[in-house]
Amino acid sequence: MRQQLYFSPTLRDIPQGADIPSHQLMLRAGLLRQTASGIYSYLPLGRKVLRKVEQIIREEMDKAGGQEMLMPAIQPAELWEESGRFDDYGPELMRLNDRNDRKFALGPTHEEVITDLVRDEINSYKKLPMNLYQIQTKYRDERRPRFGVLRSREFIMKDAYSFDSDQESLSNSYDSMYEAYTNIFKRCGLDFRAVQADAGAIGGKGGTHEFMVLSDVGEDTIAYSDGSDYAANLEIAALPDIYEKSEPPKNQIELLDTPGMKTIEELTNGLEEYNENLLKSVLFVVDENPVLIICRGDHDINEIKVGNAFDSENVRLADDDYITRILGTEAGFIGPVDISEDVTVMADYAVKSVASGICGANQPNKHFKNVHPDRDLQIERYGDFRFVQEGDAAPDGIGTIQFAKGIEVGHVFKLGTKYSEAMGAVYLDENGRSNPIMMGCYGIGVSRTLAAIIEQHHDENGLVWPKSVAPFDLHLLVLNPKQEDQLNLSETLYESLKQAGYDVLYDDRKERAGVKFKDADLFGLPVRIACGKKAPEGIVEVKARQNGEMEEVHVDNLSTYLS
Ligand code: ATP
Ligand code: MG
Ligand code: MG
Ligand code: MG
Numbered sequence: 001m002r003q004q005l006y007f008s009p010t011l012r013d014i015p016q017g018a019d020i021p022s023h024q025l026m027l028r029a030g031l032l033r034q035t036a037s038g039i040y041s042y043l044p045l046g047r048k049v050l051r052k053v054e055q056i057i058r059e060e061m062d063k064a065g066g067q068e069m070l071m072p073a074i075q076p077a078e079l080w081e082e083s084g085r086f087d088d089y090g091p092e093l094m095r096l097n098d099r100n101d102r103k104f105a106l107g108p109t110h111e112e113v114i115t116d117l118v119r120d121e122i123n124s125y126k127k128l129p130m131n132l133y134q135i136q137t138k139y140r141d142e143r144r145p146r147f148g149v150l151r152s153r154e155f156i157m158k159d160a161y162s163f164d165s166d167q168e169s170l171s172n173s174y175d176s177m178y179e180a181y182t183n184i185f186k187r188c189g190l191d192f193r194a195v196q197a198d199a200g201a202i203g204g205k206g207g208t209h210e211f212m213v214l215s216d217v218g219e220d221t222i223a224y225s226d227g228s229d230y231a232a233n234l235e236i237a238a239l240p241d242i243y244e245k246s247e248p249p250k251n252q253i254e255l256l257d258t259p260g261m262k263t264i265e266e267l268t269n270g271l272e273e274y275n276e277n278l279l280k281s282v283l284f285v286v287d288e289n290p291v292l293i294i295c296r297g298d299h300d301i302n303e304i305k306v307g308n309a310f311d312s313e314n315v316r317l318a319d320d321d322y323i324t325r326i327l328g329t330e331a332g333f334i335g336p337v338d339i340s341e342d343v344t345v346m347a348d349y350a351v352k353s354v355a356s357g358i359c360g361a362n363q364p365n366k367h368f369k370n371v372h373p374d375r376d377l378q379i380e381r382y383g384d385f386r387f388v389q390e391g392d393a394a395p396d397g398i399g400t401i402q403f404a405k406g407i408e409v410g411h412v413f414k415l416g417t418k419y420s421e422a423m424g425a426v427y428l429d430e431n432g433r434s435n436p437i438m439m440g441c442y443g444i445g446v447s448r449t450l451a452a453i454i455e456q457h458h459d460e461n462g463l464v465w466p467k468s469v470a471p472f473d474l475h476l477l478v479l480n481p482k483q484e485d486q487l488n489l490s491e492t493l494y495e496s497l498k499q500a501g502y503d504v505l506y507d508d509r510k511e512r513a514g515v516k517f518k519d520a521d522l523f524g525l526p527v528r529i530a531c532g533k534k535a536p537e538g539i540v541e542v543k544a545r546q547n548g549e550m551e552e553v554h555v556d557n558l559s560t561y562l563s
Contacts, residue, residue, distance in 0.1 A: 070136060207414050225399035
């Protein structure tokens with residue numbers, strides 16, 4: 001590709017509003033431009049890297065037996081009503097109406113559409129197991145889109161769905177996806193960890209893991225053991241039954257009985273500064289009142305606000321001990337709730353959860369007893385717990401706990417029969433009996449993975465692509481195109497390198513050598529070949545971006561040198 005006509009506008013300075021290296025570099029190197037808040041255009045260079053990541057994903061998914069397909073981004077509301085998620089999903093779901101006023105949603109995920117598909121087509125055990133996947137654009141109206149494509153409102157996801165006849169078969173499917181994900185992120189050159197995760201609002205019983213890229217800009221905190229394989233998202237990393245109980249400071253929780261619903265803006269109004277995206281809340285029920293406990297910034301559990309979920313006035317600062325003492329009271333654990341949701345939703349969730357007995361079900365329930373389902377807002381005592389802290393002995397007893405920040409690039413999830421039961425996706429077994437299909441879902445944020453790769457692969461001069469995802473193999477520079485020797489040699493080289501199968505970006509612009517070197521560092525292609533003063537002798541300068549090593553090489557030896 002000749003750079004002169006290549007659409008890769010670069011920026012010298014750090015663009016405003018770009019707070020983290022990957023966002024800055026994607027803008028500066030011309031991979032990306034913002035079209036609207038949380039909505040981006042990928043320029044040719046960005047698109048090329050995305051394709052590389054997609055290709056790695058495709059190869060590993062296919063190897064694991066996945067079959068690629070493509071579902072619509074636009075989804076009829078009826079399907080979401082069937083699963084119950086049209087209301088439950090909340091404001092993150094982008095909704096729209098057609099000209100006949102029929103309701104639709106822009107897919108944030110595809111459980112409903114795929115369950116609808118298979119319920120009509122897979123009716124026999126002979127068709128199971130099956131794994132279907134797609135790479136496609138997803139829509140989530142994130143409360144606070146930020147960090148470029150790390151958290152955007154339109155993004156590219158690989159989502160896969162597995163269909164099995166029983167739990168054991170589901171476990172096999174899950175394990176093979178876990179392995180595929182491990183291969184994918186390794187091939188992308190990422191330093192990552194698979195961590196035990198919160199089963200969250202998507203529901204379903206059984207295992208779930210998040211794949212976390214270790215990075216300071218990560219919005220999650222992971223607790224891992226330096227001595228064993230234990231690793232968990234801090235939001236579920238709890239230690240049971242180790243805290244001494246003290247008398248509950250009842251008078252410290254003044255619960256108001258005015259059930260006025262508050263929005264998150266109202267609730268957080270007047271609070272000190274906090275990092276909203278990292279803000280998580282935990283809802284408890286104390287004396288029949290949902291109590292909101294807000295863990296502030298960076299999941300810093302030493303600085304926690306406590307209050308009545310229904311009333312912003314009554315939100316106060318509390319320390320870790322205070323929370324622990326509250327946990328010693330008659331409190332029902334509802335679980336971490338994303339405070340990016342409207343508080344109305346949260347309060348509603350609290351009440352519904354208690355009433356239906358699901359609280360704890362999507363939590364590490366071995367630590368918590370569920371609240372009785374059959375009585376309205378009846379609270380049962382549960383065991384003590386606290387979140388792990390750095391230096392604790394790991395829950396598996398091996399090694400000590402360390403914390404690290406992580407970017408969630410992938411998520412594997414055993415759904416069980418949540419969707420197949422709700423939507424009637426059944427198969428007939430060997431004995432002709434009808435059973436709900438066991439499902440699993442497996443997501444990878446393709447665009448987020450791209451940003452995560454950059455977070456781990458850059459230096460002060462620009463991008464440093466791992467070979468596996470680099471947009472081009474080689475960057476060929478003609479330092480002074482006005483010199484005929486240089487131009488002739490580089491033109492010949494450009495053709496022969498392409499012939500030899502390399503994907504070459506050829507900087508044939510009429511720019512100064514300094515500009516070209518700077519841009520080459522910014523683009524970060526693995527190998528730079530500069531054709532300069534020694535062109536008459538047939539000598540070029542070859543530089544490895546990774547370690548900066550430079551060497552003069554005669555063009556006759558170039559192919560051996562590159563291989
Ligand atoms: P997060 O906790 O970061 O909001 P999530 O748990 O809501 O992510 P999943 O529903 O598990 O996301 O979706 C699968 C994958 O899609 C995630 O692991 C992540 O890599 C990616 N993803 C989710 N939301 C976004 C987003 N707003 N922008 C980019 N990628 C995203
Ligand atoms: Mg999310
Ligand atoms: Mg998540
Ligand atoms: Mg997730």
